[in-house]
Amino acid sequence: MTYVVALDVGGTSMKGGLVTRGGEVTVLAGRPTGREHGPDAVVQAVRAYVGEIADLGRSRYGVEPAGVGLAVPGIVTASTAVYSANIGWRDVPAEAFTPPGVPARLGHDVRTGGLAESVFGAGRDVADFLFLPIGTGIAGAVVLRGEPYGGARGWGGEIGHASVWPAGEKCACGQIGCLETYASASAVARRFTERSGSTVTAKEVVERAVAGDPVAAEVFGEAIEALAIALASYVLVLDPALIVIGGGLAEAGAALFEPLRERLAGRLAFREPPPVRPAALGPRAGMLGAALLGWQAAGDDDAGADWSLDVLRGGSVS
Template sequence: MTRTRVNSALIRRINTGRLFHIIRQNPGISQQRLSIQSGIDPATISIIITNLEATGIVRRTTDAPTGRAGRPTVALNIDARAGFLAGIGIEPDAIRVTLATIDGMACADITVAGSTEPEAAALAAHEGVVAALRSVKARRGALLGVGIALPGLVSLEGRVVFAPNLGWRDLDIAAMLARHLKCPIRLENDVKAAAIAEHLFGASRDITDFVYIMGRSGIGGGLYMMGEVYRGPHGLAGEIGHMKMVPGGRACGCGARGCLEAYVSERAILAELAAKGHQARDVAGILRGFEQGDAIVRAVLGEAGYYLGLGLANLINIVSPRRIVLGGSLARLAPCLLPAAMESLHANALAAIMRDVELVVSVLGDDAAPMGGVALALHQFLDDPPIKLGRGRDHGALAIG
């Protein structure tokens, strides 16, 4: 008989993460209630909470005496003073930095000019993080971790495999940024990161099975299945934007033709409008034209909506998710795209599967990628926390707000 060795450190790390998020989502929860909700035995919870309290992550508060018999209730809260996490969303034209306290509450937001030159992009991201820390009067030592979310293929090892919209191949952008920031950094595809943020901070905290689709310069997908993002054997799964909609159709940034991204992304819609002589330059211009009844805008959005619905039908037929979440520019354009998309979706999805699928718009909106970075930084921190925290308090982290 072969015995399976239990990795106790891994189990403890998983349990620590579970307890952290339950406390984060239920401020003031009691230790007894925490045991009931998590299913973790009280003795294990006591050890983990003691460790989290010793490192400054969790704070215990005791109710004032009431004069009645029995022990006073002890409430558990995440101590936001422990330090900061930075989420970086990289696009070709802009780099956005969101600074959050360790409980995931955003406290600063900075946008700097983007670059397709890797070293310049890393330096710009560094300058954005420093500016964000400065805006809340926190020193660099208060930064506990950084997450980078960018549009492209990212390996399990955290290297950019191919980011066509940035023109990057086989690149370790995290290492470039680490030379400036000197703290743990985790890199992920922007939509996978956004899917994690949707589960941690968005409207999908209640389910563990959904597909997140985000659009901006491209179209990407995050398959959140059985409580985690499905990455595949090499970390590259979920490239929904490169489903083939039209064989031999429009050229896509990936080098192929007929991809969903070439018909539905913000960039594709703007390019098609420009080809038809329309002057819209951004999502706001598209929305303005739609609201004004512009025939060209409505025709282009009708076509984009048709292909979006067809892509969603393919996903539903294959994956059968409980929910599909639209994020990024797809969320902003949803009122314009969904009429044609729903018609196409119902015409092509299997009714028996479709009836159990919910289609929603992400509440994170344009914050999805940088908040995805915050989620990555939080995962990195929980996977490998420093032995002794408290450095946020020593480096000005109390000076927020």
């Protein structure tokens, strides 16, 4: 049985797994990146984690991994982690993370999640869509003609910092009125606390909004309006076949999707909106996309098309 090692490296934690060519997934326990010890320590931590996953693969399948795929934050090419403000590294080659002799490929974290949603997730039936995970921050994977698109220099997808209220609230990034400052999960929690004095999670804000709390409803409604404004502009410029919302806020379900669809349609006068659907792969999208990168590194560009969502969701966890 051939397999790849797949890793989704976030700012503070990382998630890894083994994924066979047939889509059998073994998810390992996540672990911290240790970024408080500096970028070199993160590289060492990633390398050690990849090594342990590869050891598990050798013992389970009796062969070397066919490839390694890594989803990493910041600016990234297939062979180099160019820069991450979050981690602090610069120009780290893929080989620094991986066992000698095993082919490796890197990808941008959000776009790698978008790749997985594209190949066998919520976007599997379309070529052109936006994958928008909404968590502590907001960034998107712009999937065009079947491929995640990062722009001229890999800085694309920053829809979280598109201004929806250009004379509105100041964002932590220094700009005015960014989508993220109204609609990220952390913004929803922060803005509720500012108005109510209560410290709660975004999930609780949604629950209170659904239960009729007027302050929670106002804050959550403003988040949805900000999303509708940003998505309307996206739709007008890029005419996607689909919008896929993921991340923690998507767990709000109908409380998010129903008003969002309605407000998006209300912001579009001369065209229909595309469907707006929840992501299929949840928080594992990045790791599963990294598995596709690992198979690409192994020379297999077709992996994933026949993977089943049920197998993935039922993947064993060691």
